Amino acid sequence: xxxxxxxxxxxxxxxxxxxxxxxxxxxxxxxxxxxxxxxxxxxxxxxxxxxxxxxxxxxxxxxxxxxxxxxxxxxxxxxxxxxxxxxxxxxxxxxxxxxxxxxxxxxxxxxxxxxxxxxxxxxxxxxxxxxxxxxxxxxxxxxxxxxxxxxxxxxxxxxxxxxxxxxxxxxxxxxxxxxxxxxxxxxxxxxxxxxxxxxxxxxxxxxxxxxxxxxxxxxxxxx
Ligand SMILES: C[S@@+](CC[C@H](N)C(=O)[O-])C[C@H]1O[C@@H](n2cnc3c(N)ncnc32)[C@H](O)[C@@H]1O
Numbered sequence: 001x002x003x004x005x006x007x008x009x010x011x012x013x014x015x016x017x018x019x020x021x022x023x024x025x026x027x028x029x030x031x032x033x034x035x036x037x038x039x040x041x042x043x044x045x046x047x048x049x050x051x052x053x054x055x056x057x058x059x060x061x062x063x064x065x066x067x068x069x070x071x072x073x074x075x076x077x078x079x080x081x082x083x084x085x086x087x088x089x090x091x092x093x094x095x096x097x098x099x100x101x102x103x104x105x106x107x108x109x110x111x112x113x114x115x116x117x118x119x120x121x122x123x124x125x126x127x128x129x130x131x132x133x134x135x136x137x138x139x140x141x142x143x144x145x146x147x148x149x150x151x152x153x154x155x156x157x158x159x160x161x162x163x164x165x166x167x168x169x170x171x172x173x174x175x176x177x178x179x180x181x182x183x184x185x186x187x188x189x190x191x192x193x194x195x196x197x198x199x200x201x202x203x204x205x206x207x208x209x210x211x212x213x214x215x216x217x218x219x220x221x222x223x
Contacts, residue, residue: 006209064087190215
């Protein structure tokens with residue numbers, strides 16, 4: 001992948017945490033989702049279960065994995081886990097062959113994570129860690145419900161696994177994610193991503209443009 005050093009920083013008309021964030025998160029938390037699961041994601045879920053082949057150990061999810069560079073890297077770091085990369089873009093996943101690692105404990109699948117997360121919760125998967133790297137930020141104030149933590153999908157995201165690593169070049173996204181997660185009994189720590197080995201093409205692009213990248217790690221809050 002060619003380094004592009006001209007990526008623009010996120011521009012938002014929001015000055016701080018969105019004033020409707022807490023109310024939105026609570027509303028979704030208390031409402032059962034009626035959204036039907038799409039047929040193609042149901043099929044993808046069955047394909048993943050086939051690939052897991054009765055696996056009883058830990059699973060790591062890399063949601064919105066794009067070309068799956070991070071999925072391959074994570075798999076190499078967790079040889080005792082099965083690592084699953086998910087993205088809805090066939091075009092991005094089609095480029096995965098350029099990013100393959102020698103690890104045989106991972107695979108990437110095309111799926112809409114809105115539906116996939118629900119199916120994985122229903123299937124009571126044992127997810128050890130969940131990566132969500134550089135999700136689309138939807139930075140306009142009016143777009144808050146498109147951000148993962150402001151959407152109905154947050155309920156399943158929170159039910160899947162308490163240990164979530166989210167990365168973004170927009171610090172406010174992570175601050176809002178952390179605040180939303182407190183409503184599910186999770187605490188979070190935010191740190192700057194070190195320069196060096198970018199984990200994904202988006203991270204590479206942002207760092208090459210001189211932007212700061214941030215990482216939030218959540219976990220169960222202590223009483
Ligand atoms: C900004 S890109 C980041 C890709 C990759 N993680 C990286 O850092 O290079 C966001 C990705 O989220 C994926 N995405 C957005 N909504 C999705 C959904 N509902 N289900 C699955 N993937 C989704 C897009 O297709 C895109 O590849």
